[in-house]
Amino acid sequence: MKLLKTIAPVAALAALPTMGLAQDGPVAGVNASTDTVFILNSLLFLxxxxxxxxxxxxxxxxxxxxxxxxxxxxxxxxNVALFSLAAIFYYLIGYNLMYPLGTWSVDGVLSGVWGPGVLEAVGVTADAADDYGYASTGSDFFFQLMFCATTASIVSGTLAERIKLWPFLIFTIVLTAVIYPLQASWKWGGGFLDEAGFLDFAGSTVVHSVGGWAALTGALILGPRIGKFKDGRVIPMPGSNLTLATLGTFILWLGWFGFNGGSQLAMGTVGDVADVSRIFANTNTAAAGGAIAALILTQLLYKKPDLTMVLNGALAGLVSITAEPLTPTLGAATLIGMVGGVIVVFAIPMMDKLKIDDVVGAIPVHLICGIWGTIAVVLTNSDASLGTQLYGIVVVGIFTVVASGVVWFILNMVMGLRVSEEDEINGLDKAELGMEAYPEFSKG
Known part of the structure; x- marks a missing residue:
């Protein structure tokens, strides 16, 4: 019995390579192997x-x-509102901009807004298998939507504590419906960056640097928080709960396995599963490398380790490996992550010297380490060209800064981005929402 238990999984794995042959052909209703590939690929997306x-x-x-x-x-x-808006507007506009030659026609989306057709539009019906080829359209849409929403989340933390709610949400709509999908189509939609040979496996540039550029542009227009920079000094403004910040970092670390591993986009062969496993391992060790680099460096520089730097170091390692999590060895992935951790430790104080107020350190983590990760592709992937990687970084950066700047500028002119001085001092919880997270600690 033990022998049978050992042999059965091996035999099943041995049969899997034949499934991969069906990825280019019809999927549903042909035979068990092709149906299995369709199921496994869709499952990876989901x-x-x-x-x-x-x-x-x-x-x-x-x-x-x-x-x-x-x-x-x-x-x-x-964070709740931006994700919800991204889900709706990426469906209504963004997905078709990102994949202009895909299976989601504009007519299909419009006809499905109010009726049952919405299920057909996202590929829930069985016919979707024939349309998409190797996975359900619904699973692909669901997976791609999450990347779009992540881009908007990056902006939120940088501009915290002084931006009005509704201008921020309107910017989120434009970012997720137009700005992100357009530039993503240049790489992942088969556009000119993809044709040029630009490599970005899971989005160090397409997702993270775009969020970072949008955040930087907003921070420059919005200005720093009251009292952050005074008489040439940087005034520390500690966060309210490092326990929550640490929990958030571990949740992001966990989610990144889906971010990078799911970007393999296939799980129908032994090779695909092996690649996903390798991506998981490299993603994890890059995060660890970034955290340890920040831990050691802050000890050396400040004589005491800085938890917030270590948290951002882990995230920096994750962003750094995102552009190419498959080809590095474990050692190379660790070093790529460690460089990200070092970048964060030096970049956050640099931001302060430039008087750019980034509340959570998102610009160093997502923008600067996104650039580093995109460049680092050339270290482990022989198909990458440094010139092409830099070209992609510059093109996406210029587009995002210009597009975001226009939107931020218009919103500032029409609605005003910033709360009043009194409201900022009293806190946005009371001023904008009329409720507090910790009412028992409020004064008076």
Whole structure:
């Protein structure tokens, strides 16, 4: 019996390579092997997608922990609202912009807005197998939506504690419906960056640097928090709950396995499963490398380790490995993550010197380490060209800065981005929402 238990999984795995041959052909209703490939690929998209969805909770907890207690409810509100808006507007507009030659026609989306056709539009019906080829359209849409929402989450933390709720949410709509999908189509939609040979496996540039560029542009227009920079000094504004910030980091770390592993986009062969496993291992060790680098460096620089730097170091390692989590060895992935951790430790103080107020350190983590990760692809992937990687970084950066700047500028002119001085001092929880996360600690 023990022998049978040992042999059965091996035999099943040995049969799997034949399934991969069906990925280019008809999927549903042909034979068991091709149906199995369709199921496994769709399952990877769905499992990866809900892991990336869980990153929304990670961003919410991280931001709630790193802002002051008088602004916690606002950050929680923004994270719930931005994800919900992304889900709707990526469906209505963004998915078709990102995949202009895909199976989702504009007519199909419009006809499905109010009726049962919405299920057909996202590929829930069986016919979707013939349309998409190797996985259900619904699973692909679900997976891609999570990446879009992640981009918006990056912006939220940088602009915390002084931006009005509704201008931020309107920017989120434009970002998730137009800005993110357009540039993503240049790489992942088979556009000119993809044709040029630009490599970005899971989005160090397409997702993370775009969120970072949008956040940086907003921070420059919005300005720093009251009292952050005074008489040439940087005034520390500690977060309210480092327990929540740590929890948020671990949630993001977990979600990143779906972010990078799901980007393999296939699980129908032994080779695909082996690649997903390798991606998981490299993603994990890069995060560990970033955390340890930040831990050691802050000990050396400040004589005491800095928890917030270590948390951001782990996230920096994750962003750094995202552009190419498959080809590095474990050692190379660790070193790539460690460089990310070092970047964060030096970049956050640099931001302060430039008087750019980034509440949670998102710009160093997602923008600067996103750039580093995209460049680092050339270290382990022989198909990558440094010139092409830099070209992709510059093109996406210029587009995102210009597009985001226009939107931020218009919103500032029409609605005003910033709360009043009195409201900022009292906290956005009371001023914007009329409720507090920690009412028992309020004064008076």
């Amino acid at each position: 499992v990866g997608g809900f892991l990336v969805f869980w990153m929304a909770a990670g961003f919410a907890m991280l931001e709630a922990g790193l802002v002051r207690s008088k602004n916690v409810t606002m950050q929680l509100m923004k």
